[in-house]
Amino acid sequence: DMKVTQMPRYLIKRMGENVLLECGQDMSHETMYWYRQDPGLGLQLIYISYDVDSNSEGDIPKGYRVSRKKREHFSLILDSAKTNQTSVYFCASSLSGGANTLYFGAGTRLSVL
Template sequence: DVKVTQSSRYLVKRTGEKVFLECVQDMDHENMFWYRQDPGLGLRLIYFSYDVKMKEKGDIPEGYSVSREKKERFSLILESASTNQTSMYLCASSLSGGSNEQFFGPGTRLTVL
């Protein structure tokens, strides 16, 4: 079974803090994604990566950056957290080609005070 794990289930940070959200997948997937999920807005893509050291902006990249130094790990970084970044963050991975089914982690609920 594919397993996607996220470093924290719940996180509380203060405005201006630098925040790291870590995601690890164990099935050698090429593609990895970071989404945020807000009520009524569904999943919105922040960044994605198709390979190591490769990153592409999604629909809402502002205020975020990412790092993919190893194939299994994809990190989301909030350089200076703001209250409007309070959200549920979901990481996903997928194989290239095929149905492109994405396998999701359990999510990290981030609260920025």
């Protein structure tokens, strides 16, 4: 079954706390992505991972970092979360790059108070 799983689905944190968002896929896809979605802005690309330990900044990487130690897992870390990082975060994977279909997780709704 082709699936991208995001945990947790909902998260409330206080400003300054650390946040870990996790994403897993069971398709052995090489490429994984983190996006955030805000009303009226569509999806903004935070990071791309080409494979294990091979990551690249997207369009809005400031305040975020990522980790990919296994092909099936891609984590997004917010060190000292800020209120403007309140958003819905989506993880996606593709077989290899932008030529292939992206498969999305259901999203994590993060509120930073």
